[in-house]
Amino acid sequence: MKRRPSPPSSARPRQPSLPKNTILTEAGRSPWYSKDGQTNGAYCIGIAGGSASGKTRVATEILKSLGVPWVLVISQDNFYNSLSPDQSAAAFRNEHDFDSPQSFDYDKLRQVIVDLKACKSVQIPNYSFVLHQRTEETTYLYGAAVIIIEGLFVLHDKAIRDVLDLKVFVQCDSDLMLARRLRRDLVERGRDAAGVLDQYLRFVKPSFDDHIQPTSRYADILVPGQANEKSIDLITGHIRRQLDERKLELRGELFSDTQGEENGGRNGEVRLPETVTLLKEGSQLKGIHTILRSHSTLREEFRFFADRLSTLVIETALSLLPSRPKPITTRTGISHIGQELDILPNHLCGVSILRSGASLEKGLRRVLRDCPIGSVLIQSDRDSGEPLLYEASLPGCITASAESASKSFVLLLDAQIGTGAAALMAVRVLLDHGVPEENVLLCTILVSKVGGVWALRRAFPRVRIVSSAADDGLEERTEETRAGPKKVFAITPGFGCSFGDRYFGAP
Template sequence: MGSKSVEELLENSVGVHFSGLHVDDIELRNSEQQLLATAETENDCREPFVIGVAGGAAAGKTAVCDMIIEKLHDQRVVLVNQESFYYDLTEEELNHVHEYNFDHPDAFDTENLLCCMEKLRHGLAVDVPNYDFKSHKRKLPARKVNRSDVIILEGILVFHDPRVREMMNMKIFVDTDADVRLARRIRRDTEEKGRDLKTVLDQYSKFVKPAFDDFILPTKKYADIIIPRGGDNHVAIDLIVEHIRTKLGQHNLCKIYPNLSVIQSTFQIRGMHTLIRDAKTTTHDFIFYSDRLIRLVVEHGLGHLPFKEKQVITPTGSVYTGVEFCKRLCGISIIRSGESMENALRACCKGIKIGKILIHREGDNVNLSQSTKGHCR
């Protein structure tokens, strides 16, 4: 299909009649545009990075998604499954459920999927349907999905509709041999769903394979990255994750201020942010966790100062090549907020001298006072 190497792609980052056709009211999406625009302004956040993961049934899409989520553990990542958006079957369709083609594009409520994805992209929480594969109907409660940094949309036909494709920043196609997919499907359906071998093979030959050839395989051409062997291809997944991290690291403020450095968020940092923002947090705990965050900021800032190479002799007599600051350091505290960072600076730099600057306004004039000892008030 003219696929390129993963490294190159990362760098450059018809159908058969279907009796179960459903028509949905698309005016709902138009009526929500103003709400989405308002939410985007109020949240004042960058759009999440949207990843589409497509491929045949049992190709290993879930394994790929799980590995990406695991490696992006320090980011807010949500997974949205296309299977959640199957239509509820009518009584007539339920009576002939073995004749229903679940692999056809018309089996999915794409309008609802588009609505949910649009809200997530604009920072709104959504209720994703909870589809029951035994009753073939949506059941309550729905799954609450909150705003995130990364949205992974997974499903066999997520590349089929051009409107869904346009939402994606990265499109991944999991390409697995047909025999492997069939073997996995047989094992899954017989062990997990209690189906007999004949039923599985009949469904595969009647619906699964034709749908793959007619609808799923043709969408491979839209993929930015094609992963052979699915979750077993650790090299490709590592490259994908690094590419995502690079994109997420391009903070909007960093594009405006090139000398600005933003500390990468981790669960530890987010946990401390949660505590200091909680109205129930005591004053003692607020100060404790604020000091921890301030020390992280100070240590990160020190890492951007110029260093030079220095060799020392270790207690074992070996030569160790390390680094030291190019010049002696001093700190300048801008009163009053800057004073809250003094203890962290002293803890990181033993014996550092700290001067103070007080900026105050008198009418339209700004006056600057400075001192190297004591406090200026």
């Protein structure tokens, strides 16, 4: 989740006080998908109105009043079309009409909205009002539960109106808009009054009368440009109700599914789905498991053997990746046909589910020294046990573009899979970015035979899992922590409720 404000310029027609493309992520994001892995779309609001009508302030106040995390505000200014040399020269003379409806790329804006609503990651263009062109740099955005798009012509294009869930128009008196524009341009931008009035009379006022004001008929709600607290309360109340209706709770449902007959939880022999590959257990592997399971094992010894085990898991996972023959010449001058991974350079990466997944990173580095590693921060709600997404910091091959992500292979690292709630969320994040299901390999130390491996198979049947061991049991417990009691789901007999705490030490 990143934002890079467009550079300011005296030639720019407007400079909102709200930072461009702002996404708030202070609290965790609850599941936005069903237990079958299907996404529940984001809620999208469009706010239109004249120049200096108060659109940005309304968006800011909605954002503040909502008081919920993962709300994104996008400015339509990012979607200005690049100017031709003649148009750019006119813009530097303050003679170009930035308030024309033809100034914007509606197709690109619509596609961004559609993708964000579908919970996909996007790259939005950055427009430079210094150069009057789009820059080569784009802004990566992902994860909004509520999307607010504000701009002059947000309600102008029918294709965009059709994908908005709520359409808002800020209705403001023309004299007040002119007064605000004069104060802003004279005080904040140091422009002369004659130039401001000339631009207003030539471009701003005619565009408002001919193109912007008529779009108010498409709005679901008209909001006054001042003294609009009641309107904002009405909007935020409506959004909260929509979010409550879309709220999903999965962990208890996933836990109850562990008792189903599909995996032998009630009848028959307990088994694993075909998507799980277990390391072949020999005396060495069994000895390592014995040391890790023991309550008396000291942390340094635990870490040493956990690193050995994670190395074995990663090596096994690599054997499942696509490979191709590679002709080489040995140092003795003999031709030989070897083998190498059939993956584009820099498109094999690791992603840790923090914090326990980071305990496998040393093993990954032992096998693939230069492998880029990202992370997703997922923590359980203390009361409900539901997974909450706090941050997704993914490698560049995934965030660069959907095309790049589609060619990437990911070793997803997590120490244990109990109910599978965190793993399910992490896989959904990768798929939202465009990584194919079959390119995700979940590397773990321990799974429960009656746990989340079955939930993962049902939701994402092409995701493969590599584990060093599988235990039969899974039970719900309340664990005492420094912050108080916490609901956990423990694999039995297992290695302990928190593999990460044993590896890194209690936080």
